[in-house]
Amino acid sequence: MQQTPGGSPERLPPMSHAVPARVDDTPAHPRGTRQPRLRGIDLARTAAVVGMVGTHLNVRYVDEPWGDLGWVVIGRSSALFAVLAGLSIALVTGRSTPLVGSRLHDARISLSVRALLLYLLGLALGTLDSGIAVILPAYGAMFLLAVPLVHLGALALATWAVAWCLVAPWLASPARAWVADPSSPVHSLPDHGGWLATTEQLTLTGFYPVVFWFGYVLAGMALGRLDLTRWTVQRGIALGGVALATGAWLVSRLATAQPWVQHRMLATWNDAPVADFAGLDREARHGLHGQAPADWVWQLTMYPHASTMMDLLHTVGTSMAVIGMGLLVVQAWPRAQRLWVLLGAIGTMSLTAYTLHILVRTFYDGSGDYGVEVFVVHLAVMAAVAVPLVLLGRRGPLEALFSRACRGAAELVTRP
Numbered sequence: 102m103q104q105t106p107g108g109s110p111e112r113l114p115p116m117s118h119a120v121p122a123r124v125d126d127t128p129a130h131p132r133g134t135r136q137p138r139l140r141g142i143d144l145a146r147t148a149a150v151v152g153m154v155g156t157h158l159n160v161r162y163v164d165e166p167w168g169d170l171g172w173v174v175i176g177r178s179s180a181l182f183a184v185l186a187g188l189s190i191a192l193v194t195g196r197s198t199p200l201v202g203s204r205l206h207d208a209r210i211s212l213s214v215r216a217l218l219l220y221l222l223g224l225a226l227g228t229l230d231s232g233i234a235v236i237l238p239a240y241g242a243m244f245l246l247a248v249p250l251v252h253l254g255a256l257a258l259a260t261w262a263v264a265w266c267l268v269a270p271w272l273a274s275p276a277r278a279w280v281a282d283p284s285s286p287v288h289s290l291p292d293h294g295g296w297l298a299t300t301e302q303l304t305l306t307g308f309y310p311v312v313f314w315f316g317y318v319l320a321g322m323a324l325g326r327l328d329l330t331r332w333t334v335q336r337g338i339a340l341g342g343v344a345l346a347t348g349a350w351l352v353s354r355l356a357t358a359q360p361w362v363q364h365r366m367l368a369t370w371n372d373a374p375v376a377d378f379a380g381l382d383r384e385a386r387h388g389l390h391g392q393a394p395a396d397w398v399w400q401l402t403m404y405p406h407a408s409t410m411m412d413l414l415h416t417v418g419t420s421m422a423v424i425g426m427g428l429l430v431v432q433a434w435p436r437a438q439r440l441w442v443l444l445g446a447i448g449t450m451s452l453t454a455y456t457l458h459i460l461v462r463t464f465y466d467g468s469g470d471y472g473v474e475v476f477v478v479h480l481a482v483m484a485a486v487a488v489p490l491v492l493l494g495r496r497g498p499l500e501a502l503f504s505r506a507c508r509g510a511a512e513l514v515t516r517p
Contacts, residue, residue: 141428146448152178176405180416183317191325216244239309255326262319278395313408339425346418450497
């Protein structure tokens with residue numbers, strides 16, 4: 102889903118959610134005390150963008166896990182977007198020390214305006230015939246939900262994140278089945294045929310249902326409240342992510358290997374007819390897109406975009422692992438800063454990169470092939486914009502525009 106879907110630029114020595122709609126990495130500090138840019142986060146954002154493009158253009162569904170790159174990135178890249186969106190919110194509101202007083206008030210105004218801008222940009226991109234479920238409207242909604250929580254520290258946010266990922270899928274899945282036909286089409290662009298349909302689709306029945314996906318944003322905010330410059334913290338995030346992702350995967354695989362679980366899943370499957378559990382498993386691996394059956398047994402599964410408990414836990418873990426490894430690799434090779442700057446260039450302006458991806462997907466199809474050729478074209482267009490700007494120490498165009506609008510709104514509201 103959405104999520105949203107750049108820090109103060111530096112001269113060599115930000116999806117958005119380096120996710121398609123990220124916020125500024127560098128919070129306001131007293132003059133002369135600007136904190137260093139976290140290049141490892143830029144690498145993670147670039148990985149999220151590349152994975153997203155791969156998901157949209159280069160996925161080949163397979164019968165067995167790890168048989169194709171598509172299985173690795175589908176469902177995990179969008180989750181990484183959302184976690185990074187939450188992390189960026191934490192960075193702009195004080196990093197490891199939350200803002201207080203007037204600065205906290207200004208940050209809340211800025212985030213609220215950014216949420217609205219993301220939502221509107223998402224609606225505009227959603228009108229294009231790109232064939233992509235645009236995540237930015239969901240990002241906008243999740244940014245707005247995060248505004249009341251930006252004063253919290255790491256422990257409180259981690260508690261919120263764990264509780265949300267464990268409880269929300271159990272409570273919201275029955276509600277989703279009650280308000281809409283699970284087999285109806287899903288869209289990231291809300292259906293503006295009426296306010297009720299719009300609200301239902303954005304929160305419960307859409308491609309990126311906010312009620313489930315907000316857990317990713319909370320997890321990212323908790324990570325952003327840690328001291329991400331410390332090696333022990335970076336290692337803990339990476340190892341913790343690997344442990345969480347592996348544990349959720351093992352629990353899910355063991356549970357779904359049980360005959361009685363398979364029988365119940367077959368009995369409650371509401372998509373294309375299947376002959377047996379193997380057929381169901383193949384269909385579900387294409388992605389459930391927020392439409393997993395409401396029966397409780399599905400909470401033990403972790404199919405792509407299922408928004409089940411195990412899916413949330415697994416993809417939070419994979420996101421943590423990518424973020425931690427991005428931070429560690431930069432820490433391990435500090436002399437390769439120019440390389441990290443170049444590799445993280447797309448990640449410094451992921452909102453712009455995401456928008457370019459939508460535009461290229463709309464107006465260019467090359468040979469009509471969804472393989473390597475088109476994949477490379479998309480990355481080349483994004484790199485052609487991002488690399489020169491980062492070398493010049495400039496923000497992405499949309500990042501700069503959003504930053505000015507949010508800063509202007511905060512100044513206007515607080516003006517005496």
